[in-house]
Amino acid sequence: MMHQIKIATQKPYDVCLEEAILDKAGPLLLKQFAPCKLAVIADEAPWRHYGDRLLSSLTKAGFSVMHYIFQSNEAVKSFQTVEEILQLLAENELTRSDILLSFGGGITGDITGFCAATYLRGISYAHMPTTLLAMIDAAIGGKTAVNLKAGKNLAGAFWQPALVLCDPTLLATLPETVLADGLAEAVKYGILSDAALFDASGKGTMDLTDMIARCIQIKGNILALDERDQGARRLLNLGHTIAHAVEMCSAHTLSHGAAVSIGLVASAKLAYTLGVSATDLSGSIADTLTSHNLPVDLPYTVESLLPYILKDKKRTGNFIHLILPEAIGRCRIEPLPIEQLRAVLTDALLPGGCNGC
Numbered sequence: 001m002m003h004q005i006k007i008a009t010q011k012p013y014d015v016c017l018e019e020a021i022l023d024k025a026g027p028l029l030l031k032q033f034a035p036c037k038l039a040v041i042a043d044e045a046p047w048r049h050y051g052d053r054l055l056s057s058l059t060k061a062g063f064s065v066m067h068y069i070f071q072s073n074e075a076v077k078s079f080q081t082v083e084e085i086l087q088l089l090a091e092n093e094l095t096r097s098d099i100l101l102s103f104g105g106g107i108t109g110d111i112t113g114f115c116a117a118t119y120l121r122g123i124s125y126a127h128m129p130t131t132l133l134a135m136i137d138a139a140i141g142g143k144t145a146v147n148l149k150a151g152k153n154l155a156g157a158f159w160q161p162a163l164v165l166c167d168p169t170l171l172a173t174l175p176e177t178v179l180a181d182g183l184a185e186a187v188k189y190g191i192l193s194d195a196a197l198f199d200a201s202g203k204g205t206m207d208l209t210d211m212i213a214r215c216i217q218i219k220g221n222i223l224a225l226d227e228r229d230q231g232a233r234r235l236l237n238l239g240h241t242i243a244h245a246v247e248m249c250s251a252h253t254l255s256h257g258a259a260v261s262i263g264l265v266a267s268a269k270l271a272y273t274l275g276v277s278a279t280d281l282s283g284s285i286a287d288t289l290t291s292h293n294l295p296v297d298l299p300y301t302v303e304s305l306l307p308y309i310l311k312d313k314k315r316t317g318n319f320i321h322l323i324l325p326e327a328i329g330r331c332r333i334e335p336l337p338i339e340q341l342r343a344v345l346t347d348a349l350l351p352g353g354c355n356g357c
């Protein structure tokens with residue numbers, strides 16, 4: 001049975017989720033687009049496994065297909081790659097009635113979305129995410145981005161896709177560590193707004209497709225309140241302030257999902273220290289994350305994390321806005337004066353606390 005989840009952004013769109021939906025990509029796109037030129041922007045790894053089936057479905061449906069295949073990594077999430085893709089689109093004379101389709105993880109989706117937002121000042125695009133993280137997060141919500149030398153995702157645009165097609169069977173070839181990165185985000189959604197999802201993800205009792213559907217629905221609910229990251233959407237950054245600092249300290253040797261896992265446990269400790277949660281939730285969160293082989297212990301000192309935390313995008317003036325769990329399934333945004341940050345982090349995250357700092 002196909003899950004069809006409506007994302008109620010200003011320009012609404014559907015996420016269609018079903019096993020083997022890959023073979024229906026052509027007919028499903030035809031429901032929204034007349035046969036036209038379609039450029040697939042694909043990561044080489046999923047393309048190697050599934051590219052033939054995707055091509056067959058698209059061409060049978062009458063699309064005139066071209067493709068740009070690349071090996072995704074953060075270094076190629078760059079303006080150089082964007083320029084190559086835009087050149088390909090221009091050389092093949094794509095117009096505003098033609099479309100792009102991303103086929104890969106979050107890197108592929110972010111680049112494709114950015115190309116769609118900028119080519120001819122904006123053309124339509126669809127996502128076919130191939131990682132768990134992209135299915136439940138990156139492909140939903142219209143954030144597109146490329147990296148600059150100065151940092152990750154520093155250039156981008158909000159540009160919503162026209163359609164998202166999720167096929168959980170594509171995850172069969174995903175390396176285990178990459179799957180775990182996605183599971184960290186799924187646990188995040190549980191802590192944010194669904195205690196049953198949290199429990200089931202720890203016990204492994206939820207069907208993968210149902211879990212993906214639930215996560216997409218939670219993100220969709222938040223996007224309906226705040227598409228442009230000015231209010232409720234910030235809740236999606238639960239665990240990410242510490243995670244970004246941990247990633248930076250590790251010089252990106254720790255994966256994003258591993259860093260999010262550490263950040264989720266840290267946010268529960270901060271919540272308890274600040275009295276936001278009545279009980280210490282960090283133990284049960286850590287148990288759930290370790291059941292997915294994710295790390296939970298902070299590998300760096302508060303002093304080494306602090307400079308990166310202070311650069312966080314959730315800082316406004318003299319306050320940093322922490323996303324903290326009140327209980328499993330309920331979180332809130334807690335402004336903290338910058339001058340209190342060092343002491344609070346030390347109390348919450350270090351055994352023995354502040355020691356008069």
Ligand SMILES: NC(=O)c1ccc[n+]([C@@H]2O[C@H](COP(=O)([O-])OP(=O)(O)OC[C@H]3O[C@@H](n4cnc5c(N)ncnc54)[C@H](O)[C@@H]3O)[C@@H](O)[C@H]2O)c1
Nearest residue numbers: 045046105106107108130131133134137138143170173174
């Ligand atoms: N736009 C957003 O809202 C948003 C949200 C979260 C993350 N992101 C971005 O997403 C990126 C991370 O995404 P990701 O974790 O999906 O990483 P990714 O796109 O790099 O994919 C991870 C790895 O999995 C491989 N792969 C992908 N699908 C596969 C498959 N089906 N079988 C085998 N191998 C496969 C890739 O080749 C890659 O090595 C980051 O750049 C991050 O900034 C964006």
